[in-house]
Amino acid sequence: MSSFSVAEDIIPIAQFKSHASEWIRKLAEGKEAVVITNNGRAAGVLLSPSEYDRLTYTERFLASIREGFDDIEAGRVFSTDELLKEFQ
Numbered sequence: 001m002s003s004f005s006v007a008e009d010i011i012p013i014a015q016f017k018s019h020a021s022e023w024i025r026k027l028a029e030g031k032e033a034v035v036i037t038n039n040g041r042a043a044g045v046l047l048s049p050s051e052y053d054r055l056t057y058t059e060r061f062l063a064s065i066r067e068g069f070d071d072i073e074a075g076r077v078f079s080t081d082e083l084l085k086e087f088q
Contacts, residue, residue, distance in 0.1 A: 009031075009033065009034055009035060010034075010035040010037060010042075011023070011034060011035070011036060011037065012036075012037050012038075013036050013037065013038045013043060016034070016036050016046075023046065027046065027047070027048040027049075028048070030048070031048060032047065032048055032050075032051040033045055033046065033047045033048065033051055034046045
């Protein structure tokens with residue numbers, strides 16, 4: 001993921017409203033995200049579909065790893081022999 005360029009990736013909401021289709025096109029062409037400000041403060045982030053997919057995939061992947069560690073700590077595991085018996 002590339003870093004934000006203040007000059008290009010952070011825009012006031014008024015600019016986004018008047019050029020929404022242009023910003024949507026930029027996202028479709030590969031721009032990952034645009035920060036939209038209101039009264040000089042970040043108010044929202046518009047993501048490309050691919051960037052949204054990447055972020056949600058990463059979160060699901062990390063959650064499954066945490067779940068696996070929780071299973072190990074709680075003893076919800078099988079030995080190799082037990083696992084092989086299940087599949088025979």
